[in-house]
Amino acid sequence: MKWFLGKKSTPIEKRPDGRDRLPPGQHLTRKWPVLTFESTPSSLPSDWRFRVSGLVENPLELTWEEFLQLPHTTVTADFHCVTLWSRYNNTWEGIHIREILQRVRPLPEAQYVMAHCWTGYTTNIPLTALDDDDVLIALKHDGKPLTPEHGGPVRLIVPKLYGYKSAKWLDGFEFMEHDKPGFWETRGYHNSGDPWKEERYW
Ligand SMILES: Nc1nc2c(c(=O)[nH]1)N[C@H]1C(S)=C(S)[C@@H](COP(=O)(O)O)O[C@H]1N2
Ligand SMILES: [Mo]
Numbered sequence: 001m002k003w004f005l006g007k008k009s010t011p012i013e014k015r016p017d018g019r020d021r022l023p024p025g026q027h028l029t030r031k032w033p034v035l036t037f038e039s040t041p042s043s044l045p046s047d048w049r050f051r052v053s054g055l056v057e058n059p060l061e062l063t064w065e066e067f068l069q070l071p072h073t074t075v076t077a078d079f080h081c082v083t084l085w086s087r088y089n090n091t092w093e094g095i096h097i098r099e100i101l102q103r104v105r106p107l108p109e110a111q112y113v114m115a116h117c118w119t120g121y122t123t124n125i126p127l128t129a130l131d132d133d134d135v136l137i138a139l140k141h142d143g144k145p146l147t148p149e150h151g152g153p154v155r156l157i158v159p160k161l162y163g164y165k166s167a168k169w170l171d172g173f174e175f176m177e178h179d180k181p182g183f184w185e186t187r188g189y190h191n192s193g194d195p196w197k198e199e200r201y202w
Contacts, residue, residue, distance in 0.1 A: 021078065023195035026086040032141075033085055034149045037183070038119045041169055044153055045118055051172035052100065055110035060103060067154075068139075070095045075134050077159035079166075080195040092157050093140035100173070101131055110175035114182060115156050115167040123167050123182035124191070125158060127175070134159050137170060162193040162200070 013021035022028065050067045052060040062070075073096045080086045106127060113130050115123050129135075138157045139146060146152030151168025158165045164184045185191050190199035 019196050021088075022086055023080055024198050026080055026084055026195065029085045029087055032087060032150070033081070035081060035083065035163065036149065036168065038121060040149050041119055042148060048118060048171060050170075051116075052104045052175070053172065054175035055107040055177060056175050057105035057107060058103060060100070067095070070099050072139075073136065075136050075157070075159075077134050077157070079157075079159060079163060081163040082189060082193065082200045086195075090159075091142050092136055092138040093143075094136045094138040094154075094157075097130055097132070097135040097137065100137070104175075106175050109177045112176045112179045114174040114176060114180060115165075115170060116172045116174060117167050117169040118171040119169050121167060121169070121183045123165050124180055124185055125161070125165055126179070126192075129158065129161065132158075132160070160194070162189070162195055164189055165193055 015021050044064060048064055050060065050062040050064075072093060074091060074093045075096075076089055076091045078086060078088045079090050111127055113125050113127055115125065135156075135158050138151070138155050139153060141150060146155060151166075151170070154170050155168040156166050156170050179191070181191060188201050190202050192199045
């Protein structure tokens, strides 16, 4: 059901859980802005490995070729940046998070995950938020390989949290017992980042 309000006919859509599709304070964009702190790497480092470390039964280390052999899937989801823009209906293709989780098998004491990037960026995510139907490691966006500025060739996508949790230029996960703030989380962005609770800054 769509409701149209105001001169610009802004659609107020509801999600299946009854919340507004557009989180509070956000506005829609059709463009796809780039938000990056560090400088954009031109390509995958030749020694790139996908590494899973910390509190898991089976630590993992995959070359790019091995990583690409994992089963691929597609997820369509909205994207919300803490700097107030949202972009609907992004189709991401890549490797579902559960392809990783079922291989590494997190230990019972693993409650938090740090996503690591080869650029040095990090972001922390509770395992319960990472282990979800719509979380994947993306290689393509709307049918095209990710461009370098959008995290190409490989990035994390966690649609239900603000964009800073969707780490670009991903090279692995570290499973932890205790939470630890990542790059933006130590610089003022909210530790949890739920757009519907407007958890933007602390
Ligand atoms: N490595 C890295 N990943 C990052 C960021 C960053 O600065 N560095 N910015 C984050 C933020 S704040 C957002 S909103 C999204 C933006 O993704 P986009 O540039 O593809 O739109 O990437 C996230 N992932
Ligand atoms: Mo962002």
